[in-house]
Amino acid sequence: MKFIVLCAIVIIAISVKFFRKSSNNVCKTFEDYYSDRDTNKNCYHNPDHDLPTPEIVKRQGYPIEHHHVTTKDGYSLTMFRIPHGKTINSNKIKKPVFLQHGLGSNSCCWINRKEKSLGFILADEGYDVWMGNFRGSKYSKNHSHLSQDDFDFWDFSVHEHGIYDLPAQLAYVKSITQQKILYIGYSLGTMAMYIYGVSFPEQAKNQIQMFVNLAPSTYLNNTKSILRHLIPYWPLAEPFVRRITNGYMFARIYPRELLKLICYPYPIQIKLCQIPDMIFAGFSYDHIDPETIPISFLQNVDWVSIKGFTHLCQFVLKGRFQSYDYGAETNKEIYGSPDPVFYNLTKMKVPTYFIRAHNDLITTKENVEFLYNSLPKETKPYNIYVVDDENFNHYDFLTSKDVIPLLYNHIVEFLEKH
Ligand SMILES: *[C@@H]1O[C@H](CO)[C@@H](O)[C@H](O)[C@H]1NC(C)=O
Ligand SMILES: *[C@@H]1O[C@H](CO)[C@@H](O)[C@H](O)[C@H]1NC(C)=O
Ligand SMILES: *[C@@H]1O[C@H](CO)[C@@H](O)[C@H](O)[C@H]1NC(C)=O
Numbered sequence: 066m067k068f069i070v071l072c073a074i075v076i077i078a079i080s081v082k083f084f085r086k087s088s089n090n091v092c093k094t095f096e097d098y099y100s101d102r103d104t105n106k107n108c109y110h111n112p113d114h115d116l117p118t119p120e121i122v123k124r125q126g127y128p129i130e131h132h133h134v135t136t137k138d139g140y141s142l143t144m145f146r147i148p149h150g151k152t153i154n155s156n157k158i159k160k161p162v163f164l165q166h167g168l169g170s171n172s173c174c175w176i177n178r179k180e181k182s183l184g185f186i187l188a189d190e191g192y193d194v195w196m197g198n199f200r201g202s203k204y205s206k207n208h209s210h211l212s213q214d215d216f217d218f219w220d221f222s223v224h225e226h227g228i229y230d231l232p233a234q235l236a237y238v239k240s241i242t243q244q245k246i247l248y249i250g251y252s253l254g255t256m257a258m259y260i261y262g263v264s265f266p267e268q269a270k271n272q273i274q275m276f277v278n279l280a281p282s283t284y285l286n287n288t289k290s291i292l293r294h295l296i297p298y299w300p301l302a303e304p305f306v307r308r309i310t311n312g313y314m315f316a317r318i319y320p321r322e323l324l325k326l327i328c329y330p331y332p333i334q335i336k337l338c339q340i341p342d343m344i345f346a347g348f349s350y351d352h353i354d355p356e357t358i359p360i361s362f363l364q365n366v367d368w369v370s371i372k373g374f375t376h377l378c379q380f381v382l383k384g385r386f387q388s389y390d391y392g393a394e395t396n397k398e399i400y401g402s403p404d405p406v407f408y409n410l411t412k413m414k415v416p417t418y419f420i421r422a423h424n425d426l427i428t429t430k431e432n433v434e435f436l437y438n439s440l441p442k443e444t445k446p447y448n449i450y451v452v453d454d455e456n457f458n459h460y461d462f463l464t465s466k467d468v469i470p471l472l473y474n475h476i477v478e479f480l481e482k483h
Contacts, residue, residue, distance in 0.1 A: 087330065090114075095332040095355045102330070114325075114363040118145050118172045118196070118204065125179060126151050127188055132195075134237045136229040139209035140200040144234055145172050147196075150189035160274070161193040161242040162480070163235065165254030167280075168377070169316025169369045171203050172196035174251070174463050177364040178357040181466075183249075186473050192480070193242060197234045199226050199257070201313065202367045219312030222376035222389040223253065227260025235261075235272045245274035247480055248415075251462055252428070253377075256282045259386070259436075263412040270414035275483050277418045277476065279462045280428040283410070283439075285377065286384030287431035291344050296378045307371045314374070316366045317341075329359055338362065347424040347458025354466035361464050386410065386439075410439040418479060419449040420472070422457040450475070 089108040092098050102108040113121050122129040122145070130146040149158060164175045164184060175184035175196050188194045198204040200221060211218040238246055250258050255278045262269045262276070306314070317324065318341075328338035335358055336350060343349070354361075376389045383390070386408045390396065393403035400406055417440065421433045437449055452461075452471055465471060 090330065091356055091359050093356050095335075098330055098332050098335075098355070111360055113177055114360045118176060121173070121176055122147060122184075125176070125185060127185060132237065132241075134233045135209065136200070136233040138225070138229055139211070140205060140229070141207035141209070142200060142230060142234060143198050143204035144237070145196045145198075145204075147176075147184060147188040147194040149193070150185075150191065154191065158193060159191045160244055160247055160483070161195055161238055162187050162247045162249060163195045163197060163238055165197045165231070165248070165250045165257065166199070166202070167252035167254055168373075169367050170365045171198050171205075171367045173364045174361075177361050178354070178464070178468075181354070181357060181468055181473075183463075183473055183476070186469070186477065187480075190477055190480075192247075195234075195238050195246075197230070197254075199230050199253075201370050201373075205230075214311070216312045219370040220372060221370055222372045223256055224260060224376070224388045226253070226257035226373075228264050231257055231261040232265065232268065235269075239272050246272055247275050247277070247483060248273050249277040249279065249476070251279040252282050252459070255280065258415070259283050259410065259413065260408055262415045263408045263410060266412050266414045273415045275418060275480075276415045277420065277479070279420050280425055280459055281417075281419050281421065281433050281436055282428050283380070283386045283408075284384060284432045284435045285380040285427065286382070287429050287435070288381055288427050289429050290346065290426040293381060296381050299375065299378045303371065303375055310371060312372070313368050313370050316369050321363060321366070324363060328362065335359065335362075342460060343458070345426070346460050347422075347426045347456075349424060349456035349458060351456040352454075352458070352461045352465035352467065354464060357466075358464065365460075365463065410436070411441050413440055413444050415444060416446060417444050418447050419445075420452065420462075420475075421449060422452045422459070422461065423454065424456050424461075425459045427459045 087102040089102040089110050091111045092102060092108040097105050097107040119129045127147050128149065130148060132144045132146060133141055135141050166172060166174050176182045184194050184196060206213045208218055235246060248258060258276055328334050379390050388406040390405045391399060396403050396405060419433060419437055421428055433449060437445060454471055457465060457471060
């Protein structure tokens, strides 16, 4: 038995060595991956997959600042700031832009694709770029009296992102910059903004000049993703998962190190590893970027609280935009009524701009339009913008190979007006 285990270890070690024989880990086209990557001029070594946000920003030649805020309920959140582009042009310093990431990710999603990263594009356009990190993500794991190993640390849903994390971060940015903020949220980053915007309408309106929605998410009951067939079973599994996980889980089922081993270096592996994401978000290989996918796939992933995930499932199941539903008994104790708190979208005062995609199975046309129609007239001066590509899916907002012509140029043009 021992002998077999030993043999297995030796074989795995040898094969790992074999796979690692190239030090160049990214190539410009999928064909290049099959060549000798160390001599092919289209391939190079990019260490970003293992680096934290500030290291990547520095490596790409941009200035970086770290800022910390403490929320009312004791979480310490880190924000990163790219105060200007590669060259300083003092006439060109524009407004602060605040970027807020989606579920199971962190600020890395705005900077891990070199020149195709929205964070760098905006900095080079002269904006003062701030990037938030929700509680529980890699950069926001400290708390005044809880440790990240405590079950209570992970006892939060989307509600807390909206009523604690955003107010703390945005108040800080406003106090430092003394200017109104252009807020760009992606997916969960939009949902949290609606929770904030209807819970503290005046405060949000005074801080935010314009709220750009990438994949606007509040109503999720018209989701076309296969997940909608699985989510009805989640309430059954949840108590068990919560017990064995201590309240949090990793956004991808497999650990990073295993992903590195099975998903690289060959394109067939890369493409196989995309299948779960695509089933979830919209199927199509059209937008995969051979040069950045090995980095962004390993980067755009972080821890998720079970309670937060359950809250999202409730949005899918109930089709109501409301706070976490504990069940009538506990709701009465916590909210003073058997129902959860209804997020009344007619209270929203922040002006919005909507961007959605055709092949987004999560924030579908129906879901986005239902949200849009629920908002008061004065908060929607523009029509919904739809990315002009049939195959653009939920993740392509961050990872499409053509994200600049299809989306980021449009965002830059839009912000220019403000
Ligand atoms: C979190 O706390 C640890 C230990 O006290 C400290 O080393 C670390 O710098 C803190 N991180 C942040 C982001 O505040
Ligand atoms: C989704 O939820 C909205 C709001 O509650 C409701 O009007 C709509 O009919 C629901 N759609 C489906 C397909 O359940
Ligand atoms: C939502 O807010 C509006 C305006 O503040 C109010 O008139 C309406 O009754 C509220 N709706 C619910 C369901 O609470």
